Amino acid sequence: MSAEAHAHPNYVKVWAILVALLAVSVIGPEVGDATGIQAITLFTAFGIAIVKAYMVCKNFMHLNVEKRYIVYLLTTCLVFMLLFFAAAAPDVMKTEGTNWTKPLVLTAPPAHHGEDAGHGDSHGGADAGAH
Amino acid sequence: MAFRPIANTRSVTGIPTGRLAIWWVIGSEIVIFGGLLMSYLMFRLAHDEWAAHAANTNTAIGAFNTLVLLTSSLTAVLGHKAAEEGNGPKAAKMLWLTCLGGATFACVKAYEWSTEIAHGFTLTTNSFWGFYYTAAGLHALHVIAGCIVMLIVANKARKGIDLHHVELIGLYWHFVDLVWIFLFPLLYIAK
Amino acid sequence: MAETIEMPEHGHDAHGDHHHEETFWSKYVFSCDHKMIAMQYMFTGMFMALIGGFFAYVFRTQLAFPGAEVMFWGLVTPGEYNSLVTNHGTIMIFWVAMPVLIAAFGNYLIPLMCGCDDMVFPRINRLSYQVFLLSAIVLIASFFVDGGGFGGAWTAYPPLSSQYEYSLTPLGSTLWVVAVALEFVAFLLGGINFVTTAMNSRAPGMRLYDIPIVVWFIVIASVLFMASVGPLIAGAVMLAFDQTLDTGFYDPNKGGDPILWQHLFWFFGHPEVYVVLLPAIGMCADVMTTFARKKLFAYRTVLYTAFGTGILSFTVWAHHQFIAGIDPRMANVFTVTTLLISVPIAEMCFVYIATLYKGSITLTTPMLWALSFIAEFLIGGVTGIFLGASGADVYFHDTYFVLAHFHYTFFPIAIIGVFMGVTYWYPKMFGTMMNDSLGKLHFWFTVIPFNLIFLPLFVLGAAGQHRRIYNYQHYPELATDELQALRVLATVALWVMLAAQFIFFYNFFSSLKNGKKAGNNPWKANSLEWVAPSPPGHGNFDEMPTVYRGPYEYSHPDRLKETGEDYWPQNVPS
Numbered sequence: 001m002s003a004e005a006h007a008h009p010n011y012v013k014v015w016a017i018l019v020a021l022l023a024v025s026v027i028g029p030e031v032g033d034a035t036g037i038q039a040i041t042l043f044t045a046f047g048i049a050i051v052k053a054y055m056v057c058k059n060f061m062h063l064n065v066e067k068r069y070i071v072y073l074l075t076t077c078l079v080f081m082l083l084f085f086a087a088a089a090p091d092v093m094k095t096e097g098t099n100w101t102k103p104l105v106l107t108a109p110p111a112h113h114g115e116d117a118g119h120g121d122s123h124g125g126a127d128a129g130a131h
Numbered sequence: 132m133a134f135r136p137i138a139n140t141r142s143v144t145g146i147p148t149g150r151l152a153i154w155w156v157i158g159s160e161i162v163i164f165g166g167l168l169m170s171y172l173m174f175r176l177a178h179d180e181w182a183a184h185a186a187n188t189n190t191a192i193g194a195f196n197t198l199v200l201l202t203s204s205l206t207a208v209l210g211h212k213a214a215e216e217g218n219g220p221k222a223a224k225m226l227w228l229t230c231l232g233g234a235t236f237a238c239v240k241a242y243e244w245s246t247e248i249a250h251g252f253t254l255t256t257n258s259f260w261g262f263y264y265t266a267a268g269l270h271a272l273h274v275i276a277g278c279i280v281m282l283i284v285a286n287k288a289r290k291g292i293d294l295h296h297v298e299l300i301g302l303y304w305h306f307v308d309l310v311w312i313f314l315f316p317l318l319y320i321a322k
Numbered sequence: 323m324a325e326t327i328e329m330p331e332h333g334h335d336a337h338g339d340h341h342h343e344e345t346f347w348s349k350y351v352f353s354c355d356h357k358m359i360a361m362q363y364m365f366t367g368m369f370m371a372l373i374g375g376f377f378a379y380v381f382r383t384q385l386a387f388p389g390a391e392v393m394f395w396g397l398v399t400p401g402e403y404n405s406l407v408t409n410h411g412t413i414m415i416f417w418v419a420m421p422v423l424i425a426a427f428g429n430y431l432i433p434l435m436c437g438c439d440d441m442v443f444p445r446i447n448r449l450s451y452q453v454f455l456l457s458a459i460v461l462i463a464s465f466f467v468d469g470g471g472f473g474g475a476w477t478a479y480p481p482l483s484s485q486y487e488y489s490l491t492p493l494g495s496t497l498w499v500v501a502v503a504l505e506f507v508a509f510l511l512g513g514i515n516f517v518t519t520a521m522n523s524r525a526p527g528m529r530l531y532d533i534p535i536v537v538w539f540i541v542i543a544s545v546l547f548m549a550s551v552g553p554l555i556a557g558a559v560m561l562a563f564d565q566t567l568d569t570g571f572y573d574p575n576k577g578g579d580p581i582l583w584q585h586l587f588w589f590f591g592h593p594e595v596y597v598v599l600l601p602a603i604g605m606c607a608d609v610m611t612t613f614a615r616k617k618l619f620a621y622r623t624v625l626y627t628a629f630g631t632g633i634l635s636f637t638v639w640a641h642h643q644f645i646a647g648i649d650p651r652m653a654n655v656f657t658v659t660t661l662l663i664s665v666p667i668a669e670m671c672f673v674y675i676a677t678l679y680k681g682s683i684t685l686t687t688p689m690l691w692a693l694s695f696i697a698e699f700l701i702g703g704v705t706g707i708f709l710g711a712s713g714a715d716v717y718f719h720d721t722y723f724v725l726a727h728f729h730y731t732f733f734p735i736a737i738i739g740v741f742m743g744v745t746y747w748y749p750k751m752f753g754t755m756m757n758d759s760l761g762k763l764h765f766w767f768t769v770i771p772f773n774l775i776f777l778p779l780f781v782l783g784a785a786g787q788h789r790r791i792y793n794y795q796h797y798p799e800l801a802t803d804e805l806q807a808l809r810v811l812a813t814v815a816l817w818v819m820l821a822a823q824f825i826f827f828y829n830f831f832s833s834l835k836n837g838k839k840a841g842n843n844p845w846k847a848n849s850l851e852w853v854a855p856s857p858p859g860h861g862n863f864d865e866m867p868t869v870y871r872g873p874y875e876y877s878h879p880d881r882l883k884e885t886g887e888d889y890w891p892q893n894v895p896s
Contacts, residue, residue: 008212015205019198026194029320045316052201052312060208060305067146070154077158077549080636081165084553085172087640087656088585090649092170093177097647102574136440137866138433138523148442148522152514159510159548166553166589170560170571170582178577254567258577261569265559 014059021048021055153299157306160273164310167269168317171262175317184259185318187252192243193319196236197311203232204308207301210288214297219288222297226285229304233278240271263318270314273307354444355860356515357751359451360430364744366458367422373462374413379820381406381792386806386813388793401490403792404473409465411476412498415598416505417458419736423601424547425454425509427743428516428540430751434851435534437525437869437893439861441515450511457504464497472498475790477587480572480580484564499562506551506558513544525850525893527869531621532892534849534873539604539628543597546632550593557586584643592639595731596631602739603670603699604628606692609746610674611874612847613689614681615888618874619673627666634663644715653712660710664703671696671703682877682888686845687761691742694769695734702730705780720790723783726776733772741768741826748830749844753856754837760829767822774815778808846889849873853893867893 028044057063063071095102139148146154175181210225244264254264277300284296353359376394383390384398391397398406429447433440441447465471469491474483478499486492520533520541560571561583570576572583611618618624640648640656674696683689705727708714718724741764748756787800794800794809843852850869854862875881875890882888 011205011208011212015201018201022194022197022201025316025320026190041320045320049312049316053309056204056305056309056312060204061302067144070146073154074158074161077161078165080549081162081169081553083636084166084585084589085169087652088169088582088589089173089176090652091585091647092173092579092582094649095177102577102579136438136442136444136861138438138440138442138519141438141523143524143528144521146522148518151518151522152443155514155517155548159513159552162549162552163555164552166586167556167559169553170556170586173582174577174579254563255569258570261563261571261576265563265569269556269559 009059011059014055018052018055021052024048025052147295149295149299150302153302156303160306160310164266164269167262167266168313171266171317174258174262178259181259184257187247187250188263188319189243189246190319192239193315196239197315199232199236199239200308200311203229203236204305206232207304211298211301214288214294217294219291219294222294223285223289226281226288226297226300229301230278230281230285233274233281233304236274237271237278240267266314267318270307270310273310277304277307352448354440354448356429356433356441356444356447357858359447360426360428361751362451363421363429363454364426366455367418367426367740370413370417370421370458374410374418375820375823377406377410377413378816381410382813382816384792385794386810388795398792400792401470401473404475404790405465405471405491405494407790408473408475408498409461409471412502413461414732414736415476415594416502417461418740419598419732420505420509421454422740423598423735423743424516424540424543425450425512427536427601427605427747428512428544430747431534431851432516432519432537432540433523434750434854434858434862435537435849435873436520436523437528437850437863437867438519438523439863439866442518442523443515446511447515450508450515453504453511454508457501457508460497460504461501464494464501467493467497469494477591478561478583479587480561480564480583483583484561484572486565496562496565499558499565503555503558503562506555509544509547510551513548516544517541525867525869528892531625532869532872535607535618535621535624536601536604538625539600542628542632543600546593546600546635547597550590550597550636553586554590557583581643581646581648584646585640588639588642589636591642593632593635595728596635598735599667599731600628600631602695602735602742603667605739605743605746606674606695607677608847608849608873609688609692609742610677611876612746612845613684613686613692614678615684615876616677616681617876617878619676619679621872621874624670624673627669631663631666634659634666638663638710641710641712641715644712645719657710657712661707664707664710667703671700686745687756687758687765688742688746690762690765691738691745694765695738695742698730698738698769698772699734702727702732702734705730718783720788721783722779722787722789725789726779726783729776729779733776737768737772741765744830746845747851748833749840750851750854750856750858752834752837753840754833754835755840755844756833756837757829760825764822764825764829767825768819771815771819771822775812775819778812782808843891846887848875848889848891850892853891868895869893870895 025044025048028048029041032038032041032044063074142148144151206225206228210222210229213221213225252260254261281300281304284293284300287293288297350358353362380392380395380398381403383392384403389397429441472478472483472489472491472494474489474491474495478495482488483495483499486495489495520537524533560569563569564571564573564578570578572578572580574580607618607624637659638656640652641660644653644656705723709718709724709727745756745761748754782805785800785805787794787805791797794805840856842854842856844856845852850867851858853867855864869892871890871892873892875892877888878890880896881890
């Protein structure tokens, strides 16, 4: 049913860019943590996620050649989610009010069973590597 | 012909009905995952101590799984290209590779989760882990369901039947990949 | 690879050129035919309405005669009372209003009114009913488990809904959540068909502005449902986990927040009321134009106001949470948006009234239902304004004023709308006419008692009677003779109204055999469903129609001049 013969981008090239971006998005937060600059972590982790998402939407899902109103429909769904966050967050993120507090937030988290919490992320997994 | 009524063949909007239907499904999934992830985000931003909990996730495995899904998206879209060219068997092969990617993802996740549970991080350990297992679990269910449908589509495509379905399952798969692209930083990196 | 097939389109022979033997099972139980699936939804919905109505009878009788044994039930315990009101609300919205208005009429009308032979995906259609039926079975099962059915109100706020020690219904609460979740999935599946069929499978010549309003509104309702239900599905999964797996999504002691549920629920809950409103108010357009023999006053206005209502409906939800402790600045925002949303709906009502002006009105039973819809809904809408203003709502919230408001909106939607649709399309569905005198008798004995039930409840609400209490004798200020008299009045009116429904059921079933033969187009209406035989066979049309004009060309001067007819079916070439 894909009667509109649209030009196919070089999918492997797109994939290679995505993998490179993935590498940056993993290394970036390490740098951000090491230097303590939170902006680096946010930018590389989430900024790149947005770029990757855009590339998948455009190149793999062909949303750039799809009918416009489909893009509007999907974007509207996304916007509703942001609206939901904007309106509910003031309530859900509140940690204390006139006569109440949220007990768990205001006490330090208890030490957890298993390894101690600062152990980090290198047990057991195969080394991901960029390839 | 009872299952392919005339209604199925018309296309007043210009978009084939199958594709219109998939966009509808994707729209509904955006709000399902969106609701869950927005709720997670509200808590995450209000609970600074979750950074400590999130440190116990395995970023290397998460990144590997992201790589797996990105690669499977590549094979999915190559399958779509093959289907467009009328090459059923090649499209089927590409879809099987995509399925393999999905299966790999699921296996890696199973290993990852069993390790975490063995270390004492279960669904009820605290609310970070509650969200972690719920969100990743919901996503994994979609991966598995997608693989099953993909096998059915691949089987038909191999015989040259319903090649247009290859694009449709591909679109669904790309969406599953998209969700993971956001889940990965939210659950693993947000420290 | 399949392209759009271009060949002359012939429907299956109306006498049924079945390529396969139709057994009882394939024709009635496992059918993929949209008309049969519509019937399945309709009868399931009507059966659930009997249950929901029965529950209302039981709890209202308890309120009017507290402590007395209720006939056909027995003594009503506080726990049972809570379960009755919870399940009455849940059933009426999810298992009566939605399946009958959207699934039954949507399934029946969309392919017919769009001039095609079935829905685009008949097997997904069948699956949606099967999931729906499962959801109904799960809900009914919840009444019979240990502890009984869920009693935490249809809004299911945690921690009442998430902790068994509070709800006292361990199995019932979880089954309730599962049933609701399944129902959501069923309607998401159904929505696939409604939207793709109406958008893609229209008859040649049918532009977007030639689609009957009822079809448009069902499509818009499906879109609204789809876009709003997602967060609640996520929320329901979280609630089920809290109930069964001891997670703490809504438990502050575990880092959660109960107000998250409220937001997730009402983000869906408010668009949901427009999801059920739009199909019913859309039917009014078709019924009123037919029986006023007049064009719809402003088709595009009505359509655009529906779009506007749909979008606005996503911005008003927290008016259900004004006194839940939300940020007061948010409350201001939601007050403004809530008051704004009354405008497009009012505009629709004005367009309908303008349609009637100088029309040639026949007061058939469907027309009576349509007219009463507008009148009763107006009362409901106006009283909503009191509740939308956060200042007034501080007093009215959780009182019977709210209850009376939403029954003045929901009753027109779920009851009047259903009767309007059934009495209007019955001839098409079953090939015979319903008895009009019985129909009118049923109408008056439903609508007048309806007002006698709920008008007193406005008074009780204003007097401070709060909701969800099984016995007001415990509250001296509310237990006065005058207020109790109002409760008794409401309950007796309910008994009368419920009794009158026997007239409808008698009329419905006896007309199947004994009704006058209907012919294709007994109402002389324009839209395409009246072109097909009554009832339509497999494939709907003997020859697929082509469309030449809009659906409301009544009393068109050119047509009157040429043929003397005051209606101009869409498929008749000029």
